[in-house]
Amino acid sequence: MSRKSAFSVGLLVLGAYILAAILSSFITPYSPTGLVGRPLDDPSEAHLLGTNDLGQDIFSRLLYGTRATLIIGLLGALLSVSVSTFVGLVSAYYGGGIDEVITRSVDVMMTIPTFPLLLVLTIFFAPSIFVISGLMGVLGGTQGIRIIRSQVLSLVEANFVYGAKAIGAGDLRIMTRHILPNVLPLATVKFVFAAQRYMLMGVGLGFLGLGDPSVVDWGQMISRAYYNGGFALGLWWWLIPPGIAVTLLSVALALLGYGLEEEIDPRLKRSAAI
Amino acid sequence: MNAEYLMRRVFYSLLAFMVSVTLTFVLLHLMPGDYLHSILPYLAEKNPDAARMFREQFGLNRSISEQYFLYMANVIRGNWGYSFLYGQPVLAIIGEKLRWTLVILFPSTVLSIIIGMAVGAYSGWKNGSKTDLSVLNFMIFVGAVPSYWWAMLFILIFGFHLNLFPLGGYVSIDALENGVCIFDVLRHAALPIAALTISSVPGTYYLMRNSTLQTTGEEYVLTARSKGLTEMEVLRHHALKNAMLPMVTVIALELAQMITGSVFVETIFSWPGLGLLTFEALRVRDLPLLQGIFLIDTLMVILANIAADFSYPLIDPRVKVGENV
Amino acid sequence: MSILAINDLKVQFPTPEGLVKAVNTVDLELEEGERLGMIGETGSGKTVLGLAIVRLLSGAEVEGSIEYQGRKLLLLDEAEMQKLRGREISVIFQGPNSLNPVLKVGDQIAESIRLIGCSNRKDDKKKAVQAMEAVGMPDAELWADRYPHQFSGGMKERAMIALGLACDPRLIIADEPTKGLDANIKVQVVELIRDVTTDKSLLFITHDLSAAAQICDRIAVMYCGEIVEVGRTEEIFSNPLHPYTEGLLRSLPIMGMRAIRGASPSLIDIPSGCRFHPRCDRPCENCARAHPPLVEAESNPGHLVRCFQHDRG
Numbered sequence: 035m036s037r038k039s040a041f042s043v044g045l046l047v048l049g050a051y052i053l054a055a056i057l058s059s060f061i062t063p064y065s066p067t068g069l070v071g072r073p074l075d076d077p078s079e080a081h082l083l084g085t086n087d088l089g090q091d092i093f094s095r096l097l098y099g100t101r102a103t104l105i106i107g108l109l110g111a112l113l114s115v116s117v118s119t120f121v122g123l124v125s126a127y128y129g130g131g132i133d134e135v136i137t138r139s140v141d142v143m144m145t146i147p148t149f150p151l152l153l154v155l156t157i158f159f160a161p162s163i164f165v166i167s168g169l170m171g172v173l174g175g176t177q178g179i180r181i182i183r184s185q186v187l188s189l190v191e192a193n194f195v196y197g198a199k200a201i202g203a204g205d206l207r208i209m210t211r212h213i214l215p216n217v218l219p220l221a222t223v224k225f226v227f228a229a230q231r232y233m234l235m236g237v238g239l240g241f242l243g244l245g246d247p248s249v250v251d252w253g254q255m256i257s258r259a260y261y262n263g264g265f266a267l268g269l270w271w272w273l274i275p276p277g278i279a280v281t282l283l284s285v286a287l288a289l290l291g292y293g294l295e296e297e298i299d300p301r302l303k304r305s306a307a308i
Numbered sequence: 309m310n311a312e313y314l315m316r317r318v319f320y321s322l323l324a325f326m327v328s329v330t331l332t333f334v335l336l337h338l339m340p341g342d343y344l345h346s347i348l349p350y351l352a353e354k355n356p357d358a359a360r361m362f363r364e365q366f367g368l369n370r371s372i373s374e375q376y377f378l379y380m381a382n383v384i385r386g387n388w389g390y391s392f393l394y395g396q397p398v399l400a401i402i403g404e405k406l407r408w409t410l411v412i413l414f415p416s417t418v419l420s421i422i423i424g425m426a427v428g429a430y431s432g433w434k435n436g437s438k439t440d441l442s443v444l445n446f447m448i449f450v451g452a453v454p455s456y457w458w459a460m461l462f463i464l465i466f467g468f469h470l471n472l473f474p475l476g477g478y479v480s481i482d483a484l485e486n487g488v489c490i491f492d493v494l495r496h497a498a499l500p501i502a503a504l505t506i507s508s509v510p511g512t513y514y515l516m517r518n519s520t521l522q523t524t525g526e527e528y529v530l531t532a533r534s535k536g537l538t539e540m541e542v543l544r545h546h547a548l549k550n551a552m553l554p555m556v557t558v559i560a561l562e563l564a565q566m567i568t569g570s571v572f573v574e575t576i577f578s579w580p581g582l583g584l585l586t587f588e589a590l591r592v593r594d595l596p597l598l599q600g601i602f603l604i605d606t607l608m609v610i611l612a613n614i615a616a617d618f619s620y621p622l623i624d625p626r627v628k629v630g631e632n633v
Numbered sequence: 634m635s636i637l638a639i640n641d642l643k644v645q646f647p648t649p650e651g652l653v654k655a656v657n658t659v660d661l662e663l664e665e666g667e668r669l670g671m672i673g674e675t676g677s678g679k680t681v682l683g684l685a686i687v688r689l690l691s692g693a694e695v696e697g698s699i700e701y702q703g704r705k706l707l708l709l710d711e712a713e714m715q716k717l718r719g720r721e722i723s724v725i726f727q728g729p730n731s732l733n734p735v736l737k738v739g740d741q742i743a744e745s746i747r748l749i750g751c752s753n754r755k756d757d758k759k760k761a762v763q764a765m766e767a768v769g770m771p772d773a774e775l776w777a778d779r780y781p782h783q784f785s786g787g788m789k790e791r792a793m794i795a796l797g798l799a800c801d802p803r804l805i806i807a808d809e810p811t812k813g814l815d816a817n818i819k820v821q822v823v824e825l826i827r828d829v830t831t832d833k834s835l836l837f838i839t840h841d842l843s844a845a846a847q848i849c850d851r852i853a854v855m856y857c858g859e860i861v862e863v864g865r866t867e868e869i870f871s872n873p874l875h876p877y878t879e880g881l882l883r884s885l886p887i888m889g890m891r892a893i894r895g896a897s898p899s900l901i902d903i904p905s906g907c908r909f910h911p912r913c914d915r916p917c918e919n920c921a922r923a924h925p926p927l928v929e930a931e932s933n934p935g936h937l938v939r940c941f942q943h944d945r946g
Contacts, residue, residue, distance in 0.1 A: 040445075142323055142327055145321075146324065146328055147606060150598075153602075154599060241572070242587060243590065265464065280454060526730060527730040527731045530726065531731045535719035535745045536748055537744075538715055546736070550735055626735075626782045
C-alpha cells in the first residue's frame with residue numbers, strides 16, 4: 035500500500051467514525067442506556083448485535099461509544115500537541131535561562147513514567163472524559179517538548195529569523211508567522227499518532243474500570259463482556275465488536291499518520307553518488 | 309569512566325526520584341477529603357498492627373513538613389507504607405509480585421528486541437522493495453492493535469478454541485496437590501509472553517528500520533561494497549553495528565515501558581504480577597500500594613536510563629562516558 | 634591490449650525533477666600500466682563514471698559497454714562483479730566517512746586481505762599492518778588497532794590507499810583522494826599515490842589539475858557528462874585546445890587564478906549544441922546549434938578534442 039493510499043484510506047475511515055459519532059443519536063435504533071430487551075439476547079432483527087447483561091442494545095451502545103473514544107483521543111492529542119508546541123517554541127526561541135530551566139525540568143519529567151502516574155491521578159479526579167483527556171494531554175505533552183524544541187532551534191538559527199528581527203518584527207509576530215508554520219507539519223504528524231495512543235489508552239482505562247461511568251465506553255463493554263463469562267457463554271456479539279471497532283480506528287489513525295509522515299519528512303536514502 | 313559525569317548522572321537520577329517521591333507525598337497527604345485519615349480505620353480492621361505502625365512511622369499527627377521528611381526518610385529506608393488491600397508492607401508485596409512480572413517480561417523483551425531488530429534491519433536494508441513494504445504495512449497493522457486486544461485474541465484462539473494453552477492464571481489446579489511444576493508455569497506464561505512480545509515488536513522494528521535506512525546511505529557502506537563483499541556481508545559486518553547504536557537507548561527505555569504495558573496483559577490473563585496488582589489496587593483505591601508501584605516504575609526507568617548511558621560507550625568507540633553523542 | 638575499454642557509455646538517473654544525464658556517450662581506453670587523469674568540476678560526471686565501472690551506482694540506468702581485460706562488465710552478474718571488486722579493480726575514496734567508524738582500521742584492511750583467501754586472522758592482521766607501512770604510516774602496528782576518528786585527515790587517506798592496495802589489484806580507481814586535505818598533506822598524498830601506482834593501471838579522478846599532472850601520463854577533461862579533450866599530460870598543458878581546458882589552466886594559482894565565467898550547467902537541462910558554449914569566450918555561430926564530435930587534432934594524433942574551432946592554431 036503506497037503512502038498516498040494509506041493516507042486516503044486512513045482519512046476515510048476516520049471520517050466514517052466521526053460521522054458515526056455525530057449522527058449516533060439519530061441513527062441508533064434505541065437509546066444506549068435504555069433497558070430495551072431481554073438480557074443476553076442473541077443478535078436478531080430487533081437487536082443487530084443482541085443485548086448485554088442488563089438488556090441494553092449492544093449495537094446502539096457500540097455506535098454511541100464512538101463519541102467518548104474520539105473525544106478522548108482527539109482532545110487529548112490536541113492538548114498534548116499544544117503543550118509540546120507552546121513550551122518547545124518558547125523554550126527554543128528565548129533560549130538562555132528560560133531554556134535551561136525548561137530543558138532540565140523536562141529531562142527530569144521524562145524519567146517519570148506517565149502511565150502509572152495517570153492511573154494514580156485518575157483516582158483523585160472525577161472520571162469524566164474531559165478530565166481524562168486533560169490529564170493525558172498534559173502528561174503526554176511533556177514528552178514531546180524536546181522534539182519540537184530541536185526543530186524550532188534549527189529554525190531560529192536560520193537566517194530569515196535574523197532578517198525578520200532586523201526589520202523590527204516583534205517576538206510574537208516572528209513566532210506565529212515565521213516559525214509556527216514550519217513546525218506545523220511535524221506537529222500535525224505528532225497529533226495523529228498522539229490521537230491514536232490516547233484513544234487506545236482511553237479505551238484501556240475504560241477496560242480497567244477507570245473510565246467515565248456516565249458515557250458509553252468500548253473498554254467498559256469489553257470488560258463487562260469478558261468478566262461476565264464472555265467466552266464460556268459464547269457472547270461473541272458483545273465481546274468482539276467493540277474490540278474490532280477500537281482496532282479499526284487505531285489502524286486508520288496509524289495509516290493516516292504514516293501517510294502524512296513521508297510527505298513531511300522525505301528521507302529517501304539511496305546510496306548514489308553524482 | 310569519567311567521574312564527573314557519573315556524579316552528574318547520579319545527581320539527576322536522585323533528583324528525578326525525589327520529584328516522584330514528593331509527588332506521591334503530595335497526592336497522599338494533600339488531596340481533599342483527608343484520604344489517609346478516612347481510610348486508616350479500614351486498614352486497622354485488616355491489620356491493627358500495620359495501622360498503628362503507619363501512624364507512628366509516618367507521623368500522621370505531626371505537621372505537614374515533618375511528615376514530608378519522615379516520608380522521604382522512610383522511602384529511602386525501604387518503608388513505603390502499608391497496603392490497605394493486603395494489610396502488608398507495600399515494598400514486600402511489590403517485591404513478591406515483581407518476580408512474577410519479570411517471568412513474562414524478560415523473555416518478551418528479549419524476543420521483541422531480537423525479532424524487531426532482525427526484521428527491521430533486513431527491512432531497512434532492502435528499503436523500497438516489495439518485501440520491505442509488505443513487512444512495513446504488516447507491522448503498522450500489528451502495532452495498531454492494542455495490547456489488550458491481542459491478549460483477548462490469543463486467549464480466544466489458542467486457549468479457548470484450540471485448547472493449546474490455559475485460559476489464565478499461572479498454575480493449574482493440580483498445583484494445590486502436586487506443588488508448582490515449572491513446565492506448568494511455562495505453559496501458562498506462553499500466551500502472556502506472546503501478547504507482550506507482539507505488542508512491542510512493531511516499535512522496535514520501526515526504529516531499527518529507520519536506523520538501518522540511514523546507515524545504508526553512509527560512505528563507509530560504499531567503501532565496504534567496493535571491497536567486493538557480498539550484500540549480506542556488508543549488512544552484517546558494517547551496517548548493523550552502526551545501525552544498532554541509536555537502538556541502545558531505546559531498548560533500555562522499552563524495558564521500562566513494558567512494565568507499565570503489562571497492566572492490561574496481566575489483568576486479562578490473571579497473571580499474578582505487578583500489572584494485576586495495579587488493577588486490584590485501582591479497584592479498591594489502595595493509594596499507598598499504587599504509589600509504591602509508581603515509585604518502582606520510576607526507579608526502573610531511572611535504572612534503564614543509566615544502563616543505556618553506560619552501555620553506549622561499549623558499542624561506539626567514538627564515545628567515552630560523559631560525552632553527548 | 635587495453636585493460637579498460639569504455640564505449641558509448643551513458644548513465645542516467647531518473648529523479649522527481651527530471652532525468653539526470655550524468656554521463657553522455659563516453660569513449661575511453663586505458664592501457665595496462667597507464668595512469669589516466671579524469672579532470673572536471675563537480676557535476677561533470679567523472680565520479681559517476683568511476684563508480685559505473687565497478688557498478689556501485691544505485692538507481693542508475695547504464696547503457697553501453699565497459700570492458701575490463703576484454704570482459705564485458707555490464708553483462709556480469711553481481712556475484713562475478715563482487716569477485717572483481719577489491720581484488721582486481723579497487724576504488725580509493727575520499728571523505729572523512731569512508732572508513733567504518735566502529736571498526737578498527739587494521740581490521741577493515743584485514744577484511745579485504747581475507748577475501749583473497751589468506752590463511753588465518755593473525756596472518757591477515759600482519760599483512761594489514763604491512764599494507765599500512767607500505768603507505769608510509771609510522772607505528773603502523775599501533776595505529777592498526779585504533780579507530781578512524783583518531784586518525785587525521787591525511788592519515789585516513791593513507792589508510793584508504795592501503796585498503797585499496799591490500800589485494801594487489803590491477804586497476805585502481807581513485808576518486809578525489811586529495812579533496813579536503815590541507816595543502817601540505819595533499820602534496821604527501823599525491824607523492825604517495827605516484828609511488829605506489831608505478832606498476833598499476835590508474836584512473837585518477839580529480840578536479841585538481843596540478844595533482845593529476847604529477848601522477849598521470851594522460852589526462853582526459855570532462856565537462857557536462859562528456860569528454861571534451863584527451864591527450865598526453867605534456868600536450869594538454871603546453872597546447873590546450875578546448876576553451877574549457879584553457880580556462881582550467883588559467884584558473885590555476887601559478888597561472889593567474891582567473892575563474893571561468895558562468896556556472897556549471899544542470900545535468901537535466903543540458904545546453905544545446907556545444908555544452909560549453911554559454912561560458913565560452915570565443916564561440917562561433919555553429920556552437921549553439923550543433924554538437925561537436927570528439928576528433929583528433931591535426932597537430933597531434935593522440936590528442937582528441939571536442940570543439941569546432943580547435944584548429945584555429
